[in-house]
Amino acid sequence: MRIVLDASGGDHAPQATVAGAIAAARTWGDQIILVGDEAAIRAELAKHDISNLDLVVVNAPEIIEMTEHPAQAIRRKRNSPVAVGLRLVREGEADAFVSAGHSGATMAGALFILGRIRGIERPCLVTHFPTVNGYALLLDSGATTDCKPEYLVQFAQMGNVYAQKIANIPMPRIGLLANGEESNKGDKLVQDTHGLLLQRPDLNFVGNVEPKDMLINGSADVVVADGFVGNLVLKFGEGVFKMITTAAANNIKATWRQNLALGLLPTLAALALPGKGRWRAVIAGLTGLSLPASLAVAPLLALRKRMDYRSHGGAPLLGVNGIAIIAHGKSDALAIQNAIGQARNAVEQRVVATISHALETVELVPSA
């Protein structure tokens, strides 16, 4: 397999991208095509032992700034990593494209260069959103902000294929994100989409899912929303989690001395008294003090790990004629490697062909 990586994209490029590419090439034996500023990439590669690895460098020196309009930039900067990388995919010289750079540019580039899958109105991004017992596939999490009900139905279809192929769920439960379970909840877009989804024989539609259904009860495998709402709740979830850990950390800081003092008291009392068992008492007190303190930190650390975008790598853009994975701008080497792994999975599971096939099959079924 041949995966193109935007080696100049992301906050920690090219260190993280090159290290991630090397790890991926070593783990899976794939060819990784590094596109970007060739000199910088080669300088970074020189720091590693890359013997026996299939690494190719393609120069693509033009830089798309974060302030640039994505669609215009893609048209104008034909030698940017995104434009060069996606052309390699279109021309069959690579199987997938991964970037942690300007996500708008990747989305616009994928639309212009790869094109849409025949029949698909708009693309959507898929995110693994952590829940109490695992995760839900949230889509669209940011590709198409202004949607019609028909778009959301297609997002549901694409999510259905993705959940079957990638998450190995035979009959994924499809939910519509809303502020209440009843079919009259949500705004007009949600209500109209609800009506359309009820008529789809190809989808296991479980109705509206409230946030608590999605996060606590795990009522749906695939959660559908428009790109504005999906992206907003994604950021809202990250924000609330950050808020809680920040507030908890402030609280631990604030009460730490007090707790420490209380915990140390018996130890100090033992130390002050004369007698043979004095040191034993001190050791018992100190050990008893430090070990259970891990109770305070462990649960939050465990959750943070599950909420960490790095474990899933990135968000696949569905609906375009090829595999494009949008990795987090803050991606480190592990996140880049996982994003490449995600691209591999999508290629192996023939996600694009399956979405295309699902659309064709469904069109044969008369809607109610």
Added chain:
Amino acid sequence: MRIVLDASGGDHAPQATVAGAIAAARTWGDQIILVGDEAAIRAELAKHDISNLDLVVVNAPEIIEMTEHPAQAIRRKRNSPVAVGLRLVREGEADAFVSAGHSGATMAGALFILGRIRGIERPCLVTHFPTVNGYALLLDSGATTDCKPEYLVQFAQMGNVYAQKIANIPMPRIGLLANGEESNKGDKLVQDTHGLLLQRPDLNFVGNVEPKDMLINGSADVVVADGFVGNLVLKFGEGVFKMITTAAANNIKATWRQNLALGLLPTLAALALPGKGRWRAVIAGLTGLSLPASLAVAPLLALRKRMDYRSHGGAPLLGVNGIAIIAHGKSDALAIQNAIGQARNAVEQRVVATISHALETVELVPSA
């Protein structure tokens, strides 16, 4: 002051409503008018000492079911607590209405019976949303799901007045909830509203606020969204918080024995050895073990208290010609008392007259 309370509304009525009304009457000396099933209310009142309290009972036995269409139910059931209570406010026989019952019915009832403030297109709900360092006023948090940009501008104006009068913020920072700070973020509604808000000389508009700006950085005092998005993020925030505490509790349960065993080891070791200081060592070990364990629970408990809807009582419905407070369906006596307190504040601060006045004043200012 005279506050009407829907004594039959809410999951814990009439116990919680009657107890909350009594606490409010005792604390502030106000007249509380309890509307609802008279027999049930009187039976509940009989369990308390209500001497010297100004409590009035008004029979309103008709029940609006949760499954009923709010607007139809309000028109049909003229003897429901919501209809009776709001008529008392309209006719000047009470100063404010509070209900923990069917929130849709209260909103519909307030619109039909109290009417809108002259010039206001649609009403909105205000919620105190907890942040790292306090809270933000989120509106609309659920009254008007399908909005035009003009509605959101009016929500901003109403939030501005509410923040000045009730939260005592002289020049509230008004933010527009979006998935990015840049003015081209958000859906079309957000983008169009952004343009309109920039032209308002009466508002201290700080631009788009991302979730992290709202929750962590505290960048805005008033956060504006349409009623669908506002209600959804409100429920999403509750959901993520519940998810984290549930997962943390599961984690604490899972690691508890292990931590306990590790913490106890030195104590048991001390106990096993002979010598004078043995008991001192055991006491030191056990005390050292138990006290810092509070570290694990304290931060989450402290946050839960701040996230608790009960501390703010309820969400005021702004834009209608009178004070209506929508309390949480799960309200206990404390939450009911706080909702009554919130109604008192709104009456004392003349929130309705001030909103009305703000609209008139602003119309004199030519927009850019």
